Amino acid sequence: xxxxxxxxxxxxxxxxxxxxxxxxxxxxxxxxxxxxxxxxxxxxxxxxxxxxxxxxxxxxxxxxxxxx
Numbered sequence: 001x002x003x004x005x006x007x008x009x010x011x012x013x014x015x016x017x018x019x020x021x022x023x024x025x026x027x028x029x030x031x032x033x034x035x036x037x038x039x040x041x042x043x044x045x046x047x048x049x050x051x052x053x054x055x056x057x058x059x060x061x062x063x064x065x066x067x068x
Contacts, residue, residue, distance in 0.1 A: 015023060050056050 015026065018026070047056065
């Protein structure tokens with residue numbers, strides 16, 4: 001555990017030493033995919049739970065539009 005803590009401290013110091021623009025770019029490059037993945041997992045989990053409860057998505061008949 002000490003090795004992980006030491007590595008993290010070094011990484012944190014390296015990141016804090018960068019200027020603002022590289023910090024933002026690096027954080028966005030990590031956070032955007034991470035947030036997307038978490039949102040996708042939550043969506044799949046909730047769809048599964050709602051499916052088990054009988055409140056899942058159903059195939060609705062296709063609606064047709066009529067030209068006037």
